[in-house]
Amino acid sequence: MKRAYVIVNPTAGKSQADRFFLSIIQNLQSGGYECTSRLTEKSGDAEDFAEEAALSGRYDIIVAIGGDGTYNEVVSGIKRSEKDIPIGYIPAGSTNDFADTLGLSTYMPLAALSISNSIPKKVDIGDFNGRYFSYIASFGAFTGVSYSTPQSMKNVLGHFAYVLSGVAELGNMKPWHVKIKTDTKSIEGDFIFGAICNTTSVAGILTLDEELVDLSDGIFEVLLIKYPSNPIELNSVLVSLRLGRFKENSLIEFFDAKEIEMECDPEMNWTLDGEYQHGSEFINIKNINKGVTVLIPDGRKISE
Secondary structure (H helix, E strand, O other): OEEEEEEEOOOOOOOHHHHHHHHHHHHHHHOOEEEEEEEOOOOOHHHHHHHHHHHHOOOOEEEEEEOHHHHHHHHHHHHHHOOOOOEEEEEOOOOOHHHHHHOOOOOHHHHHHHHHHEEEEEEEEEEEOOEEEOOEEEEEOOOOHHHHOOHHHHHHHOHHHHHHHHHHHHOOOOOEEEEEEEOOOEEEEEEEEEEEEOOOEEOOOEEOOHHHOOOOOOOEEEEEEEOOOOHHHHHHHHHHHHHOOHHHOOOEEEEEEOEEEEEEOOOOOEEEOOEEEOOOOEEEEEEEEEEEEEEEEOOOOOOO
């Protein structure tokens, strides 16, 4: 029998992990896994647990039960261990951007059951000034939504809490002056939002076409929104974002890059996979091609 080390964030989303925990373990066992589980109590626990499990050499997979932040910590712990052990992700967060990109079920018992029929795929991750992120680094409008929205609000309203908080930010958008140099182009300007990502969903608010995103190509999709000077321009940006017509709007920059160097206000804070990251004057973001192995549903195409 194979062995699974199960890391559980009991407070993620609507605390569904507690509700479905027994079913999750039973479904993993029915799929041929002997399970060892551990609950997180604070930020950083999942990273430490994942590193410890990977270094032990006793497990065939590490299962992350929680939101995208929990998945991020498990990825970071495995990278810290310098081991390559597959990750099974059972989404239990409020939005689950990356899980949606992977095509994972949001019904936790089903996600657990599907792990035994999943296949390992190597996917890209990012390095943000030495800190790993799994699928997105972002700044500006909407960036504070995931870490500023109270957990109690997320638990009650789920995804809608993100939308409400995001809309509230529109009236308080602040432009940030940023210099950007990549392997493909250089840009300088005032932006209200920026995202360096490897996902089809951003905060559950913006959606990228699946045809534009290859999770294993060693390339990030970069989305930058310039500061709109009037309500008409703002509305045109929102329409373009909703329709996915990024390249048709002069206020939107959308391009690919493997590495991004930035000069910006150190007070411009970021989120990495929805978790807070303090700003810095100089930022270097690198794509780590096929940096981790994740279990995805058989038949789900995420790369060539």
